Amino acid sequence: MTGPEIKGWCPGALRPMQSGDGLVVRIRPFNGRLRRAQADGIATLAAAHGNGMIDLSSRGNLQIRGVTEKSYPPLIEGLRRMALLDPDEAVESRRNILLTPFWQTGGETETLGPALTAAVSAEDAPVTPGKFGYAVDTGREPVLQNASADIRLERDAGGGLILIADGSDKGKAVTVETAADEAIALAHWFMENRGDHTRMAGLLAEGAKLPADHFVPRQQQSHRPAPGYTPLGAMIGLAFGQLTVETLASLAKQGGLRMTPWRMLLVEGAREFPGVEGVITDPNDPLLRIVACTGAPRCAQGLVETRPLARQLAPHLKDGQFLHVSGCAKGCAHPRPASLTVTATTEGLDLIRDGRASDAPEQTGLTPQEIPETL
Template sequence: MSAPLVKGWCPGAFRPMMSGDGLVVRVRPPLGEVSATQAAGLADLAERHGSGVIEATARANLQLRGVSESAYPALIQDLRALGLLGDADSEARRNLVLDPFRAPKTDQIARGFLDGLSRTEFSALPGKFGFVVDPGTPRRLAGISGDIRIESSAEGMILRADGCATGRLLGDTDEAIALGLNLARWFLTSGGVGADGRGRMARHLDGGTALPDALSGDVDPSPAAPEPQPGRQGHGVCVAAAFGQFTSGALRALSETGGPIRVTPYRMLYLPAVTDLPDHPDLILDPQDALRRVQACTGAPGCPQATVQTRDLARRLALSVPEGQCWHVSGCAKGCAYPRFADLTLVGRDGAFDLVKQGTPWDDPIRRGLSPLEIDTEIRS
């Protein structure tokens, strides 16, 4: 079996990715938030130009699937009219994940990063290189991938390079912005980007390159918060959908609440100013819903790298997942839908499934080549 094709970049609005069901067009909302008007507009565009589904991704973005090449130019014009696109260069660098339950300083830091990253000196940053802005206590984004991290600690905000257990104490938001951008400069000038244009901070440090003293420290980040669940969160509400796929009707219903909608990296949406829970059959508001215990990617035939169907199997397995556990059905070893640890992971390979327990899709399986019918027997044993 050939390894899954790792492209080194994620689909964007100006760089869509061809999949088995058409183009995947990813929208990176500024500061991870859309207005009610923009949400309603995205619902319309999903119906007009795509499959009618809007996916929330693990990078806190939204993406439209099933877009034909002929419809793509009109979609770009419509997204620009909604105020969701800048120029192609700045859009590609808008790779920030923000705490969706955030304090005002989170937005201030994110805006500073976006302004800085618009400079040409950062144009060589790899497509998957990202920033995490998580200065609240406890940390909400501890399990979310990011190369440069602004986090909380018992002593205050810290800057932490991914791959380092500790970080440098920061004085204020201005210093967070300045040193975060300095860390990105150091990554570029110290050889963090390979000849193929790829590179990640943790891999760079693992290779033996040491951080300069000005960008490192010995302050531990604050404890991690449990992953949020659907339902009330603070003054707002989190809403989920099966496998992170929001139908156009569901997104339109959320837009009718009138408030802003934040995209979370948990493949949920957060409405920070809602008091009445939205009501729509495609929305999941119960944290105990069985579909919340299983993750699944698009699978075949929607994804050309997958050799197995995933979501029908995931729906069938959902009722078997013990409470408190998370299972993952992945079409290939890349694990795009849930690139994290799961209690049980089924990984598609040559039309069958490999079984990984207590690991990630790229870990060594304990069983190989299981058919869908053999999976039930294996799980029960």
């Protein structure tokens, strides 16, 4: 049996990825936000040029699925007309920026996002590894500490801006004016010191010493994302981060959309939950505690239809359990340990406790019907 194929880069819109259901075209909304017209336009384009399914990725990007070689050019042209594309592949790949969805109009985050975007898009910006990214997490308290990023902007306990190398519990004091340049300087530091490392935390874990001015203590995140009302609008969940073009078009009628890495969207200005099919509004819905990759047949390497299996298992999940259903040992949807992981193999389903999809299983060769008794 051959292992899963590992790709060392992230797909984009300008660099789509072939999958079991065609090309995946990943849109990186600028500053983590889509205007209503953009969200509606993406729904229209995805209906015309994809298979009607859209993913919200764990980095807050939208993926149009089921695109063909023939439908790709008009799709890209449509995205370009809506100002949703970078000038070229290289800039698209570097512009890997997560923004707190809770930014306020007129606040500093609204300035920092575009400033960092401009800085990583500059011709002389460091060409970082494919999955390397940035988080602008500059609300009063951090909310993105569990999301993937290598260079972070946060606030210290006194409200001052700090720049953090992921993996460190201290940061460097910066200002709104210097933050973007300092982030780029830190990216240069990483590139000069990284050796074989592709991620900041790995480099620091090996003992690399940050510059001496990284001494300001970070705040610990207490925020737990959940569907509900916020002063900015309604946060809604999406099972497996998936939505249909109809759902996206309906949400676009409610307001602008802010992306999150939590399989949730913040619908700006919505004062009641949108009565839209396919959205999770109950913060206790067990589907919020399940991640499932694309799986078969949409992923060529998938050995099981992961999402129907996940829906089947959802009612059996106990309080506090977190389930990862993986179509193969690659574990794309959740590269970290989960309290429970079900991994499809050619010999059936493996059950892994407190581990990753590729870790040693507690039980092997299970059928979907046998799984609930093991949870």
